[in-house]
Amino acid sequence: MNRRKFISSVAATGVAVTTLPTVVDSFAVKALAGGDPNLQQLLEQTDRVLVLIQLPGGNDGLNTIVPINDPLYYSRRPNIAIKKSATLKLTDDLGFHPSLSGFRDLYEQGKMAVVQGVTYPNPDRSHFRGTDIWLTATDPDIFGSTGWVGRYLSTIAPNYPTVLPEHPLAVQIGTSLSLGLLGNKGPMGISFRDPDEFYRLVNTGGAIEEVPSADGSDTPGGREVLFMRNVARSADVYAKIVKGAADSATNSTVQYPTTDIGAKLKVVSQLISGGLKTRVYLISYTGNNFDTHAGQTSTDDTSTGVHANLLRELGDGVSSFMQDMKNLGFDDKVAGMTFSEFGRRVAENGSIGTDHGTAAPLFVFGNDVNGKVYGNAPDLVNLDDRGDLLMQHDYRNIYASVLLQWFGTSRSVAQEVLLRDYSSTSIPIFKSPVSVQEQDAKHFSANAFKSISPNPASSIATIKMNLSPYSNSFITVSDMQGRVVRSSSIDSWSGQVAIDVQGMSAGTYVVTLQSDQQIAHTFLQVSR
């Protein structure tokens, strides 16, 4: 049975879709879901959560993931370089900043992806342009007014804010609301510092009749009134729901660090465990903290100082959060990603600091993450004309990975959100891409594949799987356009299959395993 039939039969037999272990890969969705309300509904039911952590000011990538064997790193940064012996082991050539033990631990557990050299062509070195570019996911010459998360959420709730979903789609912990969460009809999320405070603010007003707005006045003032009414309405509707979630949350199982980021992640954990079905949480440091033009490190010990403290706040906060999620049983549902508007100059400046630069590492963490380093150690020889690092990964390739693999959007939706098709350059960061229906599929997906060897492959790739001996299983290999290029049935007793990849062009392929009513995905790289 081909996949198309498999899925349509689910709908045709009228079996309750929510109990079927249906998993749909992203690129097939466009074709499959066309006009199929059941499938659309399935897609909307994913309960995966993304936690975005913004490091405002421009995080110094070279002192975060240190190229420990590169003499150029040490010669360009005589006063602020992190000593090799002080770093925490990442690879033979790379070390985590000594403050990032939390990240190192997650990496050792295979839950931390380090993506090297992330920026975009012609990077902008302005904080504010840089931040807007990252939040809007636009080219640097485009001044966008909506955020990529906001656009994604608009595809889920096209009638927002006229029709509000039961739960807030996005929550920012803090009082401001990020450009990243703006859709073309205004904010797609809400912000608050604390659920109880939020509830009190919204609900302590006198119970007095409300004065109606003037009808649809298309003056500047009239448009502002409409904007505020929408903000007020989502606050009214969601304050109670947020408080309900916070009240029914299980107590934290870990001691969060008493830092800004620690406290904010604690609130996120509380809301997740209390059952809030929010897709995206956004937290940020306050102010432009990472803008370390001066006094970035201590003068006596470069592994301490301002930047070290900021990274410790990040690493310790995230590791507490992930441990809490694990203890509470939500760790399969949560992934996180850090971002910052740019990295910093290769060479230090004259004030024990660094000026604005370009590419820097980005972190993605979670149980479903393929924990590894993507890309090469930074090349300090071949720099741009200003002495800054060259791009290895466009940040939008990672956004595409999040959308396609983590949230399971179709290719066309991802294209609509990112304003261009990044599906073929997305990075295989997540292990089980696109599971629409987590509850039944996840255990299978997480363990279905034992190994692919070699990977990347150039002639034969041997795929080993965990299969029950009597299962009826087959495997397909598809390119990123969704075309099946190889397929094979599997001898369940051996649990392995050899795929001839000769004749396939270099690139990333999706391997789909179907076994009885279960399905799982992984990635195969072909090199030439």
Place this chain on the structure above:
Amino acid sequence: MFDFSEKTDALTMSDALHLLRRATVHPTWASAKQLAGKTPREAVNVIMQWGSTPQPPSWWNTKPEFTSFADAAKLWYELQSWWVKHVMAVPSVRERMVMMWQNHFTSDYITVYAGQWMLIQHQLLRRNAYDYQKMSNEILGDPAMLVYLNGNQSIKGNPNENFAREWFELFSLGVGNYTEQDIVDASRAFTGWRVIGLQGVYNAQLSDQGPKTIFGVTDTFDGPGVIALTLQQPACSRYVAGKLAKTFLESEPETATIQAIADKVKAANYQVEGVVKDILMSNGFYHADRRGALIKSPADLVMGLASVFNVPTLNSTYITAVMRALTQEPFYPPTVEGWKGHHAWITSSTFPQRQRYAESFIDGRETASSAKIKDEAGTNLTVDLVTFIKQLPDSNDAKKVVENVSMLMLSMPTTETQRAVLLDIMMAGAPLYEWDVNLPSAVSRIKFLIQAIVRMPEFQLM
């Protein structure tokens, strides 16, 4: 296209209130009455005379000490209170300009640390509030700025780019009007400054005297040279004009509006007092589209409301705390870009908070449950609603009360339906003929009315 022609017919009460909301933070009935009936030119000439130069706190010229955080923080909070008290004390167009510049040449007290330096910068902005050129030249050697953007650590051979970048991007031209190379060479030109005591001191030995190429011109520029060259760029007058437009006119001015103001800024050689007056006298300024086209900053919300109800001595620590909660802590902008303003002021957190602040204030309380609002000395203050209503004409006519309070407190004209609902709220079921401002029951009726008004989204506009 913005209509810059001078409005010549006399100001109505509504026009006068609009002028006061935009040009000051004191849109009171009494001041509007003083201006109504005058031509815009006459009225603007009156308000430009308002204001005074505040006496700085006694410590302003003492040597900065870096003993303890607590000692430093004491000065920050005194500085905030001092500023709040001055703005509250007296309506002034210059104070509006100072607020604009505080959000232009930014600094924050945590980074700068010494309250003295923050105060010195503030005085620089007030002194030069109508002279952008002089302000820019003085900011070069301003201690707070030298600390805030690392100019004091920028020396020949190893310049720090922080100030140069923000000079072009945020202080003069805006993005897209300079190159990375311009930043590199300008940062060299800005070298040589040190902070010594209360002053920025220029040391030629530490400055880079070599040739630099900026905007295609090669010369041995120093800091003032870069500023002079920058101010010649057409983008510079447009950038300053944009700030004026967003301060006095609307959140999203059209390019043509900005260009029309920029032409005047350029012609005035960056002496902008006349430009501000021209804006405030123009037909475009009083046009219906400008009414409510700005979202009140927390400063306008909090201090404006206190002045409307004649509570100028409201506790400055409390005012600062509310502004902080609404994300506009004085002398502490979130980044060097300053406060973004406009929609950034309004979130699911800050909007209800703005409503709660205003409702509680009308009730004479700091929050719904807390004690009475207090003055500087800790004495209870009264928000005298009856006197407030009695200053209005026809205060014994319930319908007129609703009309006049709406006109005073809301920048956009209300609809008939809105006024009818407000009247219902005020009367709470009683027949209109029972309205009597002198009856004890009037107090709670007025409170109903005003609390309903401050809950309206329209109240957040100016």
